[in-house]
Amino acid sequence: MTDSALANGEEEPLGRASYLIEGRRVLLADLVNAGLLAPGTQLTFWRKRSGDAHHARVTEDGRIELVDGQRFKSPSTAAAAATGRGPYDGWTAWALDDGTLLDVLRQTLLDTAAELPPSGDVAADGSAARHARLKEARKQADADTPITLTVRDLLGWWGASRRGYLVTEQVATELANHGLSTVPDFTAVGIDDRVALTGPSGDTEDAEEKAAEQEPATGQEEPRTSGAPGPGTTSGDEGEGSEPIQGQTVGNLPSALKGVVSVASSASFEEVFTKMRLNGYSQLPVLNGPRNLRGAVTWESIARARYADAAAPFADAIVDAHAVSYADHLIDVLPDLERFGFLLVKDQTNQIAGIITVADVAAEYGATARPFLLIGDLDRQLRRVISEGLDLAEVITLCDPDGLRKLSSFDQLSYGDYQQVLSNQKQWDRLKWPLDRRSFTARLDELREIRNELMHFNDKDKAGDSAIPMLRNMIELLREHGG
Template sequence: MTDDAADGSADESLGRASYLIEGRRVLVSDLVRAGLLSPGARLTFRQRRFGQEHRAQVSADGRIELSDGQRFRSPSAAAAAATGRGPYDGWTAWALDDGTLLDQVRQSLLDTAAELPPSGDIAAEDSAVRHTRLKEARRQADAKAPVTLTVRDLLGWWGASRRGYLVTERVAAELANHGLSTVPDFAAVGIDDRVTLTGTSGDTEDEEETTEQGPVAGQEEPGESDSPRLAAPSGNEEDKGEPIQGQTVGNLPSALKGVVSVSSSASFEEVFTKMRLNGYSQLPVLSGPRNLRGAVTWESIARARYANSEAPFSDAIVAAHAVSYADHLIDVLPELERFGFLLVKDQTNQIAGIITIADVAAEYGATARPFLLIGDLDRHLRRVISEGLDLAEVVALCNPDGRRKLAAFDQLSYGDYHQVLGNQLQWDKLGWPLDRKSFIARLDELREIRNELMHFNDKDKVGDSAIPMLRNMIELLREHGG
């Protein structure tokens, strides 16, 4: 909302777009500007377990000011600073003098935006429907009957079919606004894996002792920003920065698909049978679902039996390593190279899957194919423009003010190709018997795919479906571009 958003319908429409359509996170300053929170309002964070109370007040610019003068945009950062501990969900930690939680004030703002009269804008109406669905999910989470669904179905609430960085941020922000998170993190598992929509605990002190696995989608960490995992491109001062994304261990298909294991008291016959029946090269040795004792492999069996033909099974157990499903894939590669395989822990620290070098090779191989085709497409587009059009005219279209100092076809970007080929005059000079609008529409689709790939945000393999599109475009350029 703008500073005077409490009064005009135009500002109300902007409010709906800001919180519900664009999906950015609600800030304390938004509550102040909407008149739902007054500057100078006193806040209290009561830690009943320790018999402590922490005081703060709302500043005129919508920050939380502690009694020692420290000021924070984020309620969670303020709670962590006040206690010297954390992380906390500050929205359910801080309460007004009448006992109203900041989270309740936030929900009032969202309700107001969602209840605006229908505007005829499809996106606005879809966002209002989604708001109702998220409120119901929060109610069920608070009633200890949380909604469980696949990541694919969750994305469908936003009309999305894959997790690009903008979609991921929008989903995370709207979940956070409703006090929801997903377990496991929806961005760190496969698109057909199931996640549970959980709410924040009413006793926030319980959360401070569960820090081993880190935050999940929708929760907050201490810091200045309410968007610790991703930064939304909303233009807001808190949300600057490139969204932090990338392939996680959990994005690999085998990471959370379960494991076949044996105990340390197993026999060689049991191990042989399980490995042969499943086509495995290794089995984890577990004492309970969270206690990894090691692993047994064909190589370790051979070494143990070679050293002693009567060796007990325990001699064949070798070291194994487990990583979190939420770890970035690139960060665990050294350990994968060392062990040849890694066990994967889920959000409860149970051993839930296994990944191998073959899994990673397949993942990066699938990622590399569309990259190679994107490079080929770039070269073909540059060639047809450089061979068929005048450089001066191209520069005039792409750099009318001269700021970019374009001086050669090699300096053109993908956006420049779109600009040039979308121009009717330049298109006519190519003399192609093709429909310009259809060609440019496909070029625009490929531009979006290219952006996702270049940001390494292709979690859901949009590149796989794009491969035929890329090949067809390249073939068309070869045929008509000479």
């Protein structure tokens, strides 16, 4: 199995590809089990600016025990509990008595796994090559020259072309193990948007203060993204809330972070007319600086201001506008979108970086619905050809040989059952189709993967778009040869 299998929802085999930890985030216990960290080792979290020192020790079961007896699997959670603040990257916060950071031991563990001799397994050896790539990315991030690339190119490191659940989880895991984050969060923006691969802050207090300084543009509380260590990042720790964002976000809409045309509050009506007409816009945000949202102006607000007073100043046409984070879940902002008709979008630095409208959301949900309708039709067509052309008793024997499912009709068959039946040479021959069984069932399996992603709402990049011709062709073939 290759890395590309991961993009299709298959599990990567164990071996070097698993980094000795079964493909999950490195835990403190892994360092203990590998002999890199001894139980009883004293840890210190020095806060450079304040001079405070927080102490802990490593327990026998690979946890961090604070002086008050609290125990944590996650270094970051332990750091936050010790200070009562945060968030922190605990792997670069806690150090041994000789100054060695836990992150250094984590990288040693990964290097040991990656340096194993080539196994001949394509997935394992591909993961070793990816390890070298991620190490270089971390090196550049630490040098403050982070690699920037599109989300699409980042996924390509894993042999993937879209963000299904499994590959998203794998990408987040391996980034976290290398102490890397994406800014902005790679799960919350468009697939062709660019992200930077950044490492942990050199001073944990720097990140904390930076987060505190980034006040929302509208005075609202800034939503946090997927338990990240700071606004707009993918978390570098395995602690609670660090899973990649699932479901559609505002930033996944094409227009969300594509820039925005605006005017200042000192603008003239002539400037507004010109910009709105040239761009075909129905509204413009009014900004006095990229983070200072003063409101918006629309054709309706202009008409109202001029109707009330033909000599009204431009300020009278400014109405309230609402800004949301690119990482907000799309479904959560729909009430505000309905109320305002449009929403401004803040990027990871709280700058107004785009705008979304009702039309954008309608197009998004329309694109999402199309493959669902086709999948439903495919399911009906498969059930029809099997029920009309094959014997129920034989089908039940194939699909439920032990009788555990108590199948009694064709209506109880699942998509997997369709594959099971049509993959059977005897049943295939009964259909008398002038088609190649292997090619037909291989396409069924491709559509099964797409179906699973869509039905579990795990597909951020609309695999259904590329699948629509595949679905339509399969449905037409079934109609033609299924009678």
